[in-house]
Amino acid sequence: MDIRSQIAMVFHLDKCIGCHTCSIACKNIWTDRKGAEYMWWNNVETKPGTGYPMKWEDQDIYQGGWVLKHKEIALRSAGKISGMKNIFHNPNLPGLDDYYEPWTYKYSNLFDAPEGDDQPVAHTISLVTGKPIDVKAGPNWDDDLGGSMDYARNDPNMKSLSPEEKKIMFQLEKMSMFYLPRMCNHCLNPACVASCPSGALYKRGEDGVVLINQNKCRAWRMCVSGCPYKKSYYNWNSGKSEKCILCYPRLETGQAPACMHSCVGRIRYLGVMLYDADRIKEMASCGEQELIDQQLDLYLDPSEPSIIEAAKRNGIADSIIESAQKSPVYKFIKEWKIALPLHPEYRTLPNLFYVPPLLPAMGAVNDAIYDSTTESLFGDVDDMRLPIKYLASLFSAGDTAKIRMVLNKLMAVRIHRRGVTAGDMEIKVVEAALEKTHLNPEIADAIFRLTSLPKFEERFVIPSAYREEAIEMLENTGDAKGEIGFGFNSK
Numbered sequence: 001m002d003i004r005s006q007i008a009m010v011f012h013l014d015k016c017i018g019c020h021t022c023s024i025a026c027k028n029i030w031t032d033r034k035g036a037e038y039m040w041w042n043n044v045e046t047k048p049g050t051g052y053p054m055k056w057e058d059q060d061i062y063q064g065g066w067v068l069k070h071k072e073i074a075l076r077s078a079g080k081i082s083g084m085k086n087i088f089h090n091p092n093l094p095g096l097d098d099y100y101e102p103w104t105y106k107y108s109n110l111f112d113a114p115e116g117d118d119q120p121v122a123h124t125i126s127l128v129t130g131k132p133i134d135v136k137a138g139p140n141w142d143d144d145l146g147g148s149m150d151y152a153r154n155d156p157n158m159k160s161l162s163p164e165e166k167k168i169m170f171q172l173e174k175m176s177m178f179y180l181p182r183m184c185n186h187c188l189n190p191a192c193v194a195s196c197p198s199g200a201l202y203k204r205g206e207d208g209v210v211l212i213n214q215n216k217c218r219a220w221r222m223c224v225s226g227c228p229y230k231k232s233y234y235n236w237n238s239g240k241s242e243k244c245i246l247c248y249p250r251l252e253t254g255q256a257p258a259c260m261h262s263c264v265g266r267i268r269y270l271g272v273m274l275y276d277a278d279r280i281k282e283m284a285s286c287g288e289q290e291l292i293d294q295q296l297d298l299y300l301d302p303s304e305p306s307i308i309e310a311a312k313r314n315g316i317a318d319s320i321i322e323s324a325q326k327s328p329v330y331k332f333i334k335e336w337k338i339a340l341p342l343h344p345e346y347r348t349l350p351n352l353f354y355v356p357p358l359l360p361a362m363g364a365v366n367d368a369i370y371d372s373t374t375e376s377l378f379g380d381v382d383d384m385r386l387p388i389k390y391l392a393s394l395f396s397a398g399d400t401a402k403i404r405m406v407l408n409k410l411m412a413v414r415i416h417r418r419g420v421t422a423g424d425m426e427i428k429v430v431e432a433a434l435e436k437t438h439l440n441p442e443i444a445d446a447i448f449r450l451t452s453l454p455k456f457e458e459r460f461v462i463p464s465a466y467r468e469e470a471i472e473m474l475e476n477t478g479d480a481k482g483e484i485g486f487g488f489n490s491k
């Protein structure tokens, strides 16, 4: 057993309001630079929709992630050796049209316009060419269903639906949407790391953050095509690839990453997980429908004495083990099992999990009074406006039973809390809802508490790093010499 520690995350999708504060916080700190204008290490897309870059989930186009070949996992596009044939021409890269051409406005028109009868206009200017452009796309162009028929019907997850189901989804009164915030998943089995011919990408031993050594990057861009989530980007100005660094300078000083700290909906949770690195390959090579359970099996119980002993033998500090014991992520994914990974079928074993959206739940009404005698006061999860098959395509490799169980748990918590706060639910209805989902009132209250009323320290449980250890870590990774990072500290 090779126990390591990993920073993992949970996003609660019912709480995301699509405000994009997370994206802006990240952009202001990390990608407000030449060559990085089009990059959104954190982006928020509207689902159903085509996303950013366009149709990123369609691996027939981009060939990202891993597949099973003769019962062994292999990179879908190619490995380091066979990938060499694509090294001078990589056909699987998204182009600028798939992202969007970044732009600004010619503000000087507003200030320098001569006096006249017309209102001056600040024209759009390309941030790549400096010339005027007609804006045709943006990082969340299909925001809030805008142009839904053009964007949502091209969502690759729609393939899982029958023509009849699709038709219903596009009836105006039945349309539905939710926001999907995305960032690098700092995967346990990162395809970006395996794709790089230069060995520039690596996973930090101390917390599992996936980074790119800027000195070693040779601009082959195999990480861009290899990542199935399209979360590695090429900087056309520096000639190097870049990606989310999980704000590791903030983590090392006990602060939450900027996107999480600034999250208005408080949908984000972060904590340490302990896992067994020896079993990664075996787990990533199992059948598609087993992937989620196998990944959850990799994460170990940090309160179990034998695990604590093995972790200490592997040099994991007491402060990290204590953080793992308080991790909110452990509760969501292991204890309660209400958060699922995005596209587990890509086999990268992502460390970002999502509580799927229950979406607006309307109460059943009889003569204008809530009918609390029925178990389906809030309706049946199978009758939700977003078909279960669609959510299963996103979060459980098509396994509808897994999604149904999670949604039923969220519904049971809602029914239980309605009983507690409004007092108008029949006891037998509450008990039936909890029993069906293997919950009890204490667990339902704990889920409600961590979902609705968590304090900052409950959402983000970050191990305290000693300053000396942080400096040592920087020296070992080369950052103190300006070898990684984005040139802020290079001579």
Ligand code: SF4
Pocket: 183, 184, 185, 186, 187, 190, 191, 192, 193, 210, 226, 227, 228, 229, 230, 231, 232, 243, 348
């Ligand atoms: S999400 Fe993509 S870039 Fe991030 S670690 Fe996984 S494979 Fe690499």
Ligand code: SF4
Pocket: 015, 016, 017, 018, 019, 020, 021, 022, 023, 044, 179, 181, 262, 263, 264, 265, 266, 267
């Ligand atoms: S800041 Fe939070 S609530 Fe706002 S879009 Fe980002 S994840 Fe959603």
